[in-house]
Amino acid sequence: xxxxxxVAGLVKTFGQTRALDGLDLSVRTGEVHGFLxxxxxxxxxxxxxxxxxxxxxSGSASLLGGDPWTDATSLHRRLAYVPGDVTLWPNLSxxxxxxxxxxxxxxxxxxxxxxxxxxxxxxxxxxxxxYSKGNRQKVALVAAFASDVELLLxxxxxxxxxxxxxxxxxxxxxxxxxxxxxxxxxxLAEVEALCDRVTIxxxxxxxxxxxxxxxxxxxxxxxxxxxxxxxxxxxxxPGVHDFQARHGHVKFxxxxxxxxxxxxxxxxxxxxxxxxxxPTLEExxxxxxxxxx
Amino acid sequence: xxxxxxLVRLILRRDRVxxxxxxVFLAVVPVSYVASIDELFPTAAGKAQYAATSASNxxxxxxxxxxxGSSIGELVAWRGGFLPVxxxxxxxxxxxxxxxxEEEAGRHELIGSTVVGRHAxxxxxxxxxxxxxxxxxxxxxxxxxxxxxxxxxSLAFGLELAAVGWVFAGVAAVAAQxxxxxxxxxxxxxxxxGVAYVLRVVGDVSGMTDGPLAWxxxxxxxxxxxxxRPYGDDRIWLVLVVLAAALLLTAAAVVxxxxxxxGAGLLPPRPGPAVGALGxxxxxxxxxxxxxxxxxxxxxxxxxVVLGYLAxxxxxxxxDNQAMKDVxxxxxxxxxxxxxxxxxxxxxxxxxxxxxxxxxxxxxRAEETAGHAEPVLATATGRLRWLGSHLLFSLLGPAxxxxxxxxxxxxxxxxxxxxxxxxxxxxLAGSLVQLPAVWILSAVTVLLFGLLPRLTAVAWGALALCxxxxxxxxxAGLDQWVLDISPFTHLPKLPGGHVTALxxxxxxxxxxxxxxxxxxxxxxxDLPA
Numbered sequence: 001x002x003x004x005x006x007v008a009g010l011v012k013t014f015g016q017t018r019a020l021d022g023l024d025l026s027v028r029t030g031e032v033h034g035f036l037x038x039x040x041x042x043x044x045x046x047x048x049x050x051x052x053x054x055x056x057x058s059g060s061a062s063l064l065g066g067d068p069w070t071d072a073t074s075l076h077r078r079l080a081y082v083p084g085d086v087t088l089w090p091n092l093s094x095x096x097x098x099x100x101x102x103x104x105x106x107x108x109x110x111x112x113x114x115x116x117x118x119x120x121x122x123x124x125x126x127x128x129x130x131y132s133k134g135n136r137q138k139v140a141l142v143a144a145f146a147s148d149v150e151l152l153l154x155x156x157x158x159x160x161x162x163x164x165x166x167x168x169x170x171x172x173x174x175x176x177x178x179x180x181x182x183x184x185x186x187x188l189a190e191v192e193a194l195c196d197r198v199t200i201x202x203x204x205x206x207x208x209x210x211x212x213x214x215x216x217x218x219x220x221x222x223x224x225x226x227x228x229x230x231x232x233x234x235x236x237x238p239g240v241h242d243f244q245a246r247h248g249h250v251k252f253x254x255x256x257x258x259x260x261x262x263x264x265x266x267x268x269x270x271x272x273x274x275x276x277x278x279p280t281l282e283e284x285x286x287x288x289x290x291x292x293x
Numbered sequence: 294x295x296x297x298x299x300l301v302r303l304i305l306r307r308d309r310v311x312x313x314x315x316x317v318f319l320a321v322v323p324v325s326y327v328a329s330i331d332e333l334f335p336t337a338a339g340k341a342q343y344a345a346t347s348a349s350n351x352x353x354x355x356x357x358x359x360x361x362g363s364s365i366g367e368l369v370a371w372r373g374g375f376l377p378v379x380x381x382x383x384x385x386x387x388x389x390x391x392x393x394x395e396e397e398a399g400r401h402e403l404i405g406s407t408v409v410g411r412h413a414x415x416x417x418x419x420x421x422x423x424x425x426x427x428x429x430x431x432x433x434x435x436x437x438x439x440x441x442x443x444x445x446x447s448l449a450f451g452l453e454l455a456a457v458g459w460v461f462a463g464v465a466a467v468a469a470q471x472x473x474x475x476x477x478x479x480x481x482x483x484x485x486x487g488v489a490y491v492l493r494v495v496g497d498v499s500g501m502t503d504g505p506l507a508w509x510x511x512x513x514x515x516x517x518x519x520x521x522r523p524y525g526d527d528r529i530w531l532v533l534v535v536l537a538a539a540l541l542l543t544a545a546a547v548v549x550x551x552x553x554x555x556g557a558g559l560l561p562p563r564p565g566p567a568v569g570a571l572g573x574x575x576x577x578x579x580x581x582x583x584x585x586x587x588x589x590x591x592x593x594x595x596x597x598v599v600l601g602y603l604a605x606x607x608x609x610x611x612x613d614n615q616a617m618k619d620v621x622x623x624x625x626x627x628x629x630x631x632x633x634x635x636x637x638x639x640x641x642x643x644x645x646x647x648x649x650x651x652x653x654x655x656x657x658r659a660e661e662t663a664g665h666a667e668p669v670l671a672t673a674t675g676r677l678r679w680l681g682s683h684l685l686f687s688l689l690g691p692a693x694x695x696x697x698x699x700x701x702x703x704x705x706x707x708x709x710x711x712x713x714x715x716x717x718x719x720x721l722a723g724s725l726v727q728l729p730a731v732w733i734l735s736a737v738t739v740l741l742f743g744l745l746p747r748l749t750a751v752a753w754g755a756l757a758l759c760x761x762x763x764x765x766x767x768x769a770g771l772d773q774w775v776l777d778i779s780p781f782t783h784l785p786k787l788p789g790g791h792v793t794a795l796x797x798x799x800x801x802x803x804x805x806x807x808x809x810x811x812x813x814x815x816x817x818x819d820l821p822a
Contacts, residue, residue: 051671054819073675081671087664089581090397090474093565103572104672125564129397129473140668153671 002065004029004151004180005050010059012045012204019045021204022059027182027197032173034195035184036285042204043184044084047155050182051081064151077106080144084155084184086136088128094139095124101143113146119168133160145172152181158190170194188282200285208284215284220253222277223262228270237262248272296409300417301424304391308421315383316425318757319454320432323373327440330368337363344368351606354501355494355599356641358519366442366524370450377515378490380429380454381461384422385482388465391418394475396556405555412547415469419462419543426458446524453518456535460514461486463542470549472558480588487592489513494599498606514538574674578682581660582653586690589649593642593694597701600638601720604631604702605709632789635702636723639788642698643727643781644756644763646691647734651752653690654738657683658749661821676816680739684808687735692728699724723787729800730780734759736807743814746822 005027012020020042027033037043048054050063052072061068066075088097098117102108117124120138128136137160144152158166166187173181173194185191191198198215200208208215220241227248234250235243239258244251254262266274305312334340344363347353354360357374361367392415395401401414410416434451438444461482468482469475496510510516514535521531553559571577657680660666670679703720707713738752745751762771762779776782780803783796 048667048820053667053670053821055817073673076671077673079671081668083664083667083671085664086668089577089665091476092571092580093567093569095567096565096569096571099569100571100577101668101672104574104669104674106673124567127562127565130562 002029003027003062005033005061005063005182007046007050007061008059010046010049010061011057012042012049012054013057019204020049020056020059023201023204024206024209025199025201026209027180029180030178031196032176032181032183032194034191034198035182035201036186036188036191036198037184037201041201043201044155045204046201047081047153047182047184050153051076078149079151079153080105080147080149081153082137082140082144082155082157084159086133086140088131088136088139090127090129092128093125094122094128094131094135097128097139098124098143098146101140102147105147105149107148108143109146109148113142116142116145116172119172120165134162134165137161138165141169141172145176150179152176152179154181155184156186157183158185158187166190188285216256216278220255220283221259222251222253223266224249224251224275225266226272227266228272231265231269234262234265234269237265294410294413294416296407297413297416297420300404300409300413301421304417304421307391308387312387312421312425316429316432319376319380319383320429320436323369323376323433323450324436324440326369326372327365327437327442330372331365340365340368347371349501351498351501351603354497355603358493358515359497359500361522362525364524366437366446366450367522369437369442370446370453370523373450373454374519376454377457377518378486380426380458381486381489381515382483384426384458384462385465385468385479385486387422387425388418388462389469389475389479389482391421392466393469393472393478397473397475399556402555412550415466415546415550419466422462423455423459423539426455426462429458430455443524445527445529449521449527449529450523452529452532453521453523456521456532456539457514457518459539460518460535460542463539463546466546467542467549470546470553470559472560473556473562474558476584480584483588487595489515491595491599492516493519498603574669574678574682575685577669578686581656582683582686582690585649585653585656586686586693589646589690589694590697593646593698594701597642597698598705601702601705602709604635604638604706629789633786635706635720635788636786636790638702639699639720639723639727640763640781640784640786642695642724643731643784644760646695646727646731647756647759649694650687650691650731650735651738651756654683654687654735654742655749655752656686658742658746661746664821666820670820677812680742680812680815684735684739684812687738688732691731691735692725695724695727695731696721719788726784726787726792726797727781729797729804730759730784732804733780733800733807736804736811739811740807740814741811743811743816743818746818 003026005025007023007025010020010023010025011018023042023046025035025046035043035046045054049056049061050068052068052075055069063075064078068075088094092100098113099108102113120142122135122138122142126135128139131139137157141157144154158169161169170190170193173183183191183195192212195212197211198209199206227250231245231250234240234252235245237258239255240262241253241255242251250266252262330340334343341363344360344367348360357371360371395404395414404414430451430453432451433454434447437447437450464485465478465482468478468485471481472478490513492509492513493515496507496513496516499505500507500510510520517531517535517538521528549559571580657666660683666679670676699721700717702724703717704713706720707716710716734752734755737755738749741749741752759779759781762776763781780800783800785792785796
């Protein structure tokens, strides 16, 4: 399968600030790709480079097989973008904005538009000035999802949506099985629920990329167990961290490659009960973020 | 009112560049008149002659107001007769910018959640604005007194201009309560300012011949402050009347503000269509520009009717007064008093249309900084089409407004002299010939937008330069090369003047080159920048 987006060694500076510092990103056609990073990591800048709104200082970027800067207009017919901070013309109604953006992209599926309005519970007659942040976000989302395009670039699309609407958003993305989606987000549960693969960036660089299963492999499982005997030597096994034991109750984290050996040590000691937590993306996320502090 | 002090400081911090600029500029302009009038009319007899002819000239009375004496101070205060409009405009824009604009942007909500009183935002905007006009007035009074003019008169002159700022700050404060949109609030307040000016014009012109409409001046705040008559009667007590009016307006604003929710207006918002008809960048631009275009065209047409109507009177009143003819020859240049007057008015319209050209082009920058450009440019809309849709309004908008002014002047003046067929083409030509110079200002704005986007608003400096050259330049006896900086210097004085094609062609070529440079810059730069 070819890549819908492939970015290599992207550098972008603003004066003294190095917003992107050799960023790599590849998004395969048809996948939902999570794009994670702390505030100011360069997510929006990357998306703006992909949209041809900004020109990178060095590195290469290709989007749907074209150059995002020189082929901007023709590429934009094939994609829809939802900005992180949606601002709308205050004197236009939501319906007008949706239809305008749809037409400017080259077409809108009327039926899909009306269905989405219904599902997102949005009144298209209201003037944009009266919309809350969440409702402005919905306008941009409806315009994007109802467009007949093959790639969706979503920059923190659920900020401002209530949990009910977040659920609607997830359902809608699930239905997008044919389209490629680049989803920049802070909400890890959302990324875990939706994304096939994930790229984590920090300070303009890619620090981790791969499928969720692959990434989990790199992280730790946390284990709690009640033992009948003594867990001899468990604390000193390589790969076991934060070991605590009290009255036969043990609690520790273990690197996944060392999991098998740790379990063997547990069963040797006799297990009365066992709870194991799979590694969450959150942990992964925090581990990468905390390094930056 | 808790927190007002910090909010005033916030306003002063945010306006730290623009506010001192207009305060000093407006204080300095009248002072520059002292030297220029003294140089033109060094003797008391000369001044008396100039005053006598000016006071009986309908065009001058319309533009500046009535003239009551011939001392240098009175002449300067009279020549500054257009300043109340400029000061009123500055006050309106400042108050709306710090009240309704803040509310519309949602920033007021953030401030309002902290320990500030309900009316602190309004109070701070009024204190900052009225304080600024007071400083401007006192600076002016000091500078005038420094030119060896009477102290009492200088104070009266300074307070006159400060007080007009207070009234229109009050008008803006009320307007800001009425609608949820800052643009509409600005429109309402500026309309009030326009009506006040037109009332003053009609009242004063009618008053020249003790006409039946002279009382209209008494309805206009601009008429009130001009009745202070600095350097003449020095009726400083009138400042208290104006202050009382400003306080009344403020009280009204406070009452209105107490009756509405934050973010809402008194006029209820109407729902819009559920299905949109907009389908192209141009349609969007039309939607964004049409209000502004209608306001400018309407204003130009109304002013054109008044100024065109007054044209014939210029000839009647002057008769065969040779001194008057000399004055006009010096001020207007072309032959024929009425032609000179009309050419002066078309030139005046040209300069003001320059403001519209810049304003329309700045809309593109506003769309960019507000984040509205980004989603549009992320569609199949190319940068050229997007910028072109705004550029079109910056170029054709002034053309439409000048056409409206030319039509209005041509028809009213034509009806007066029973020769619409003859006058209309002459005045249309006079108005439209301004376009190459107006477009230079569009082009300069595009250039800044493309190459130095954060400094786009510096384009106003280009207009200020043109205004300064046109209003002060010739009278102050500046060198020709300084006058030549303004594109308006190179235009033929129509009707009546001689047309040479070369300057017009050169101006047009410059417009094209500078615009292309600006567009090229825009297509190469980052967005948003």
